[in-house]
Amino acid sequence: MKETLYMNEQMAILNFSASYARTPAELLNSPTFKNLVESFIDDLETTDPELYAWAVNGKSTRQAKVEITKLFRELTILECDEVESYYLNDKTLLLDFIEELYNFWKRHQRFSVTNIGSGNALQESSYVTADSNFNRLIRDIYRNLEQKVQGRKNKVYRQLQAGTNAAAAVRINKSKLSARYDRLKEIPMFDSVMLRTPLLLTTRSNKRTGMFVERADNPVDTFSGNADEWFCFPAKIGSMLAFIYFHRDFMCSGISLANLFEIATADECAKKPDLICLFGNQDGKNETTFYHDTEEDIWVGSVSYGQQIEYFGYIKKMSLTLHNLAMMQKGWLPIHGAFVNITLKDGKRKGIMLMGDSGAGKSESIEALRALGNEVISDIEVVFDDMGTIHIEDGIPYGQGTEIGAFIRLDDLDKGTPYRDMDRSVFLNPDSANARVITPAAPYDVVATNHRIDLFAYANNYGEAIGLRRIDDKEEVKNICIQGQRMALGTTQEVGLSKTYFANPFGPMQKQDVCAPLIDKVFDCLYANNVFVGEIFTHLGFSKEDRTGLNEAAQQLLDFIQNA
Structure with a gap:
């Protein structure tokens, strides 16, 4: 990114490597600030015509910008009565202008990017420290201007995040990609991320629609992106290395990945990736597609x-779809579900895996179990909260995860749950239907480690039965899982009772011929190892408010852990 400031209606990205202000004078005289003021004045023309007319005063936006920024620079040193300016003739409107400029900036979702290579504007400074200093600088300038114009000190000070919401350090990575992928090689890659949590982000879309389908050609061959407009998030998804490239207009999704996937190190990124995702591909189509480059695997x-792909579910689920396809090729079975290790205070420990499509009640069952077992449970170790795998080693089935975080509907959680880890969480559209939170769930070394499975249950949110049911007939339980029924709650385009192959539209449904023999093999192994296999009835398809059925299921789950 060459510009010092990139802005659209929703978002602003500051390039600290191109320009970084350390003092009020530097910032107020910078192209970054002047561009911000010009954008704000243009916005006033439609949002506040009266303030706009006062600001331009018969001049062009460019001329007004020059005069206003000059006044602001003078007021950092002088008092109002020492400065001559048209804008000081009506201090009430000037105060309105300052306040609304500040609000205009804060309404944007704001990010800073620093290239940690040689020759950047920060030289040896830490990007986290630099971003924090910028935050304080913006706040101090605003307060100083406000107090100078109003002629008195403020009585209440609010320590808002006046600078950015998050920051990223990026680098140019030298990976082992072939010449076919040359157009990706100069795209800056995230090295580390700083999130100002709790981070509240708003996107213009909050639901995923459509399906991921296979294509006959490699999308990289027609990719037109460049290093000025694209970034790469290098993710460790389970044991897979994924390069997730995204257009800067989707920085909200790209930077939120830091709460979901482990960031790969520079040494790890020097290897050939297993997965590549092009998110926000400007191909003029409306597609979500995947391709297997068999030559390079x-x-x-x-x-x-x-606009619709601003919903975080798109970048998350495409990445997981690629992971699942690669895992099935490897002989591992993807599981759409949740897996936790429950340790009781008496020392008993059980691995609990629940399977089901979105809204089936997987996470909710675990939360209900946590609440009911508060006095007897000493620890709940999360292996995965959405997507994982089962594979077989030496005749034993093991589970592994994919994500270090969880992407959860706020409505599906107990009221107090979202606030437990809010100081580390990213909230997406918290005031809207299908509001979500991305919260840390497990360390990567837990996610990518083998875990024994003691109970495997399908999360049934449509059946009227109560509690937990063990199924001795292997074919019956396989059929239940393969049908993948659920009462859809509107988190995708589906509503009502629906079916999805193996409750997993992210790989298994697209490659059923590959998945089917893996299902047979894994269920044979589960039964051979005397794992509890069955159903758990969550009742969430009937009512999200009535938790009676869910609590009974959680109680029987706790009984199993205590007595099995």
């Missing part, structure tokens, strides 16, 4: 540029 996904 890389699964490549493409999500076309569009």
